Amino acid sequence: MFGIHDFGVFIGACIVLTLTPGPDTLYILGRSIAQGRGAGLASLLGIATGAVVHTFAAAFGLSAVLAASASAFLFVKLAGAAYLVYLGIRMLFSKNSKAAIPETFSSSSFHAIYRQGFLTNLLNPKVALFYLAFVPQFIAADSPNKFAAFVALGFSFIAVGTVWCLCLVWFASLIGDRLRGSSTVSEMLNRAAGALFVGLGIRLATSR
Template identity: 55%
Template sequence: MLGIHDYWLFVATGVLLNLTPGQDTLYILGRSIAQGRRIGLASALGISAGSVIHTLAAALGLSAVLATSASAFLVLKVVGAVYLVYLGVRMLITRTAAFGTTDIAGSVDAWTAFRQGMLTNVLNPKVALFFLALMPQFIEPASPTKVGAFLLLGLTFITTGTAWCLILALGASRVRSFFAGRPRALRGLSQASGALFIVLGLRLAASKQ
């Protein structure tokens, strides 16, 4: 099938990798708990959209540029790190409004949550290198349909990843009810998420190719 071998092993590998916590997971959890199901689902779909872009980049060979060009990798890494720190700072800025509710300065609408989720994923160069490193292991070197194989494997990974992200968003949004009427707890959660994003941004900036 398009020169793909050990397809179900790839599926199992993808599922395990999707279950591994990372900045995408943190973003979905933070938005879902802080702002509810609608924003959480938008965040999850944004992460998935980022994976679509990475799949297309891998299929077209653009991800190979990051693997071979230190300058390109550095630029994307710095931009991604700055963006994560920016999101973290936004989450750290909270204020308690009247009537015991919490207004998070980093609160966003569904479209912004989608866009931020997509950028969080796209601006992580390690995701691009992951696609480039994993997928070729399941494609025959002599296959004349490598682009199609990349796209099929990418679609598979995106499907399982999207399912997991949506489950995360739905589950985390239910936790939101615990924070209803607890503005200090919600504020603390937002600040903790913001601090973690800043740490992730700094770690990304300090990482080596």
């Protein structure tokens, strides 16, 4: 369909790549353990939305701009790193752990965490370059509709990652629920998540 070949191999590769912990996985785990299932789901939805944008951007060829322009790549990478560090510092220096880790999430807080997950994924240029380098390998040169093929493969990859991350959110939030019974542990989890985000931002900024 659409000139896609070796689809089974593609799905197998997606599973292997998904099971390999990356920044998005660690971000979701940090949110789920520190702030609960609601925050984990919001982060997952935001990251998945960012992946959808990357899929269409790569299908339209916009990711090629990042691949061709060193300055554009550096700008987006540093912007993403700065945003992660900003989120981490906010959690590290939050004075009120109960405000930072609500037991139930209001619509506004859910949307705020969703937006943060979306921007975290969107501002990672390596995601864009991954789609540009990986997906085209499974599209035939004579494909009648390369755009549709790219989108179909991109959404397949997102689906595989979403299923796995839903499992992570579920189990990580169960662990977090037990740990957050103590206000001291809650504060420690919040600080740990903040340190994780700062570390991810520094890793992104210094990566080649």
